[in-house]
Amino acid sequence: MQALQVIELFAGTRPDGQAVVEQLRVKENADNTFTLVTSPAFVQGIARGDTISKEEKSKEFNLVQRGGNLCIRVYSRDNTEALCEAITPALEKLGGDLDVETDRLLVYSIHVSCGFTAIEDVLNKAMAKFTQAAWVYGNVYDPADGTTPLNWWQAILAPE
Structure with a gap:
């Protein structure tokens, strides 16, 4: 069993212009992606079970796969x-x-x-x-506007 790690992700910008960074517990996967162990309090667009990728020094991430x-x-x-x-x-x-x-x-x-x-x-x-x-x-609406549904759940809920 792989040990949990903590990574930092960009969560937004404070009114004074300072970056807000959130530390999240993750499992690192063999392909250098990370699976979230908990849902974030501030980072938008992701939840527990989602797999993300990020550059080693970067606090930005890319969603690889939804966990549902x-x-x-x-x-x-x-x-x-x-x-x-x-x-x-x-x-x-x-x-x-x-x-x-x-x-x-x-x-x-x-x-x-x-x-x-x-x-x-x-x-x-x-x-x-x-x-x-x-x-x-935290992961239903597009972080860009806060109102447009992401609709990622349609693929999960759709009958096969």
């Missing part, structure tokens, strides 16, 4: 403890996992085959109770 997971980020102005207790069991019943938990952020990975409706029902019910929180998908 959705990345869900839940942000809160309040502490996330009660929110986590409300959402996590419901998403776990759908097959989801909590990848990142901080005082103000939760990041989940869940396979797209669970269905957008079931996932969104869980999240929207929680947001009705926790009004200081909001959720977003």
Whole structure:
């Protein structure tokens, strides 16, 4: 079994122009690609199970293959403890996992085959109770505009 590594990926630019870099746990593959072990909190367009490539010194990446997971980020102005207790069991019943938990952020990975409706029902019910929180998908919309669906899931969900 190969040991986990940590790589740094570019996640965006702060208002002051400084780069935001996120450290992600990965498994390095024999072909020098990396498979994400957790979904990122800030890097857009990828999720746990995706395979990426990157140059050794670069913090930019190329998506090689989708793993089929959705990345869900839940942000809160309040502490996330009660929110986590409300959402996590419901998403776990759908097959989801909590990848990142901080005082103000939760990041989940869940396979797209669970269905957008079931996932969104869980999240929207929680947001009705926790009004200081909001959720977003991290790999559903084009990072360039934030609104155009990437539609990568169609190939995964399409009957053969």
